[in-house]
Amino acid sequence: MIAELGQVFLSLALILALVLSVVPLYGAYKNRPALMAMAHTLVIGHFVFALAAYIALSIVFFNHDFTVTYVATNSNLLLPWYYRLSAVWGGHEGSLLLWILMLAGWMLLVSLLSRSLPRAFIARVLAVMGMISVGFLLFTLLTSNPFDRLIPGPLDGQDLNPLLQDPGMIFHPPLLYMGYVGFAVAFGFAIAGLLGGRVESEWVKWSRPWTLMAWAFLTVGIALGSWWAYYELGWGGWWFWDPVENASFIPWLIGTALIHSQAVTEKRGAFPAWTILLAIAAFSMSLLGTFLVRSGVLTSVHAFANDPERGMFILGFMIVVTGGALLLYALRAPRIMTGKGFDFMSRESLLLLNNVFFTVSAAMVLLGTLYPLIIDMMGWGQISVGPPYFGAMFVLLMTPVVLLMPLGPFSRWGKDELWRVVFPLLGSLVLSLVAALIIVAWLDAWSARAITGWMGGLWLIFGSFHYLFDRQKRSRFGLPRHQLGMIMAHAGVGVFIIGVAMVESATYERDVRLTPQESVSVAGYEFTLLEVVSVKGPNWIADEARFTISKDGEVIQEMAPQKRLYHRSGQTMTQVALRPGLFKDLYIAMGEELDAQSNAWSIRIHIKPFIRWIWGGALLLALGATLAATDRRYRLQQRQSATEGVDASAASSA
């Protein structure tokens, strides 16, 4: 009954989304305030029904209703209640529902927080987002309905995949989707701008905080996925360059370019067309990511994951959304090709370079991801592209970005002199080089990677703080939030780079065969396996290896990695034991039992220096973006435009 209700709610949301994508747009076209105002009501209703459908699915999960196929495949009687609730997005169908709910949530926020914007403009934004929602609702109802019944239902369900029974995986997908879907806001603003014709810089100003927030969510989502892979998969890696990760990384790279180009367009009116293109691309890449992950077009390794029907649907949807947007762009862009000129040495140029490097990086990742497909279609065989490709390309493309990044804030708009920008930073540059050498010597981590990593990272951190002090000296009021946010984010990149350089250059890794009472020493730490015992959890049993770790003869830590066997699915899972630290992680993962008689196990021991800095850096990036998004000037600006809103909406009807 509840499942049927859920389906009804979804259908109602679809109807509202359909109305939303037509009526306000027509209202804006004919300049009818009543029709435009309908958008707000529709958005509220749309959100309520999406939420109701989501709650219905949660209840079905909570009540163990295995006559619903999706529940039967993703839950079972032994699953604790919190994982039953998170299992809602543990599979394809439910994650789509979550996506829809989030889109509805973003729309609601836009509708509530942007009431001061010109009525016609916001009506167009919401209508465009309504169209996107129509697409996803249709996709869900036609190809991936989470409420489909399975009659007769089994007595017990299969189980949520054990990999997903973990706090990190509970929050990774929602945050990622928040980012993906958030780019739909920037997309909506850009399209509304194109539709309205008043496309100079107005829409950019309004959409900036939204883009920043979406980007912040995406950053945290990706970082969380990386952290999860690190402790859950048992390989000790933090990034694998696999197609699914790349699918989330490509929109992130485009999004990074977008938030920088938006700054230029808002402040100087320069390259507005390019900014529109990026806004279209960021969301299109989110769609492409969804397509790549869900269609089975790339992951031919999973012979079973192919679902051509779903793939074709997303592809068709992409053709409508991106194709339509680009067509509109081609028709309308001539009107807006009025960028302000700027000098070769200027802040605009530096930000343009940022854009070039980030979009080229995105293209590189896309190329590497699609290359196996291209090769195969040419009939040249089946291949995979190894991580070294991505690593090499990234070092190459990001080196100039790192070198130039601190110069950006110091440079002036329009026209500047190279020496004037570089000169004040010479101190920071020298300081970072010297400090890098001292630190590397102190850590005794001599390697080209570590040295260059520290130099680059410290250059970003010192350069950013240099700017902070420089500004604070000059201004009596302190720095505005958007500047603080930028400094924090840039310094975060520095922290991230140091983390990556240290992990990639100074990790100790040993795979050993151990029997109880045997020890192995790795990088000055003595790991002793005391015993291997059996332990029991709610829906699993496990072998647990108990270790003591000593340094210089003193026991400093006890650790107990596990090898779990989940009852229902019969899957084994590696539960890593970690001793996290700001400068060093100790990491033990169990391999397999090699000999039952002597209790010998294969054990993987890692010592990972500075790995927390990778996620710490990402967190700083996201915090910086959030800080910038909540800057006062965005709120002030909205109040200002409220007064001029009425005439503007009249003028902008196209």
Add this chain to the structure above:
Amino acid sequence: MTPRRRKRLTAVALLVLGVGTAAAIAITALQDNMLYFIAPSDIQTSELPPERNFRLGGLVEAGSIQRDSESLYVTFTVTDGAHSVPVSYAGILPDLFREGQGVIAQGHLDDAGLFHAREVLARHDETYMPPEVAAALDRAGAPHGVLE
């Protein structure tokens, strides 16, 4: 040509040059890091230089797993039903590695026909599952090590 146009033209030329270089480097890097996937039946017919790394895919033959009693050294046979190839590996095998289970081994073939694996990835698709999970499982079985 006005100075402004000239400046713009230089910028565009530089941009095209830069993107061109990047593309050239990318293609080279791709060629270097391309790993062919080859099934046991295709090994005879494939023309790969010796020592060239590739990925060997198939099922682990039942009863073929043999472990060394002192180290992590292990040998097993990968088959596709028609042909089979002996594989040697030293290290931790993935959770899903089992007899009869699909595996992908990455490494090279020696003159004697023994495949030296540097990595062993287990395939997991015993049943239909959502792609995100499948991909996550793939990663679980895939030690794309950070160390070279």
Add this chain to the structure above:
Amino acid sequence: MIRLLLPLVTFVGLIGLLIIGMQTADERKLVDSPLVGRPIPNLVLPQLHQPAKTTSTADRLGEVWVLNVWGSWCQSCRIEHPYVGRLAKESGVPVVGFNWKDERDDALRWLSQFGDVWAYHMVDYEGRSAIDLGVYGAPETFLIDHRGIIRHKHIGPIDETILGDLMARIQRLQQEVGA
């Protein structure tokens, strides 16, 4: 003008690539069975309902038949179950079950709950014979012709479209018998 249409053109190219990619996805599966076109291995296995009795894949020589790999643990097997039933009823050829990596009790309970639509079941609890067959997962469906050659293999659950495809293939194979 070129500058305006360039993004659109790039996008169209990308979409073209992806569409072709989608359509060839099935052919690009990493392990296409090397056994298609070869004789089915001679497997002698116990029956599910009468474990004492064995049957062989060679028993069916001379007629077109279907081998369907399933297990009570396999969710997709439940989804394809009605279609397997229709295949057995409408195709007119024997549809033999291959009960894989299962427990006997579970399998019997599963059959009594959903219905036994197969002619009989060969049992492979250890999954050893499945290797000879090149079974990668469940469900999988093999079409074997009257000379004992595997002519087609479908990986994954059978649905409406696949059912139609299988029926057409079976019909063609049966015409070969007559010829």
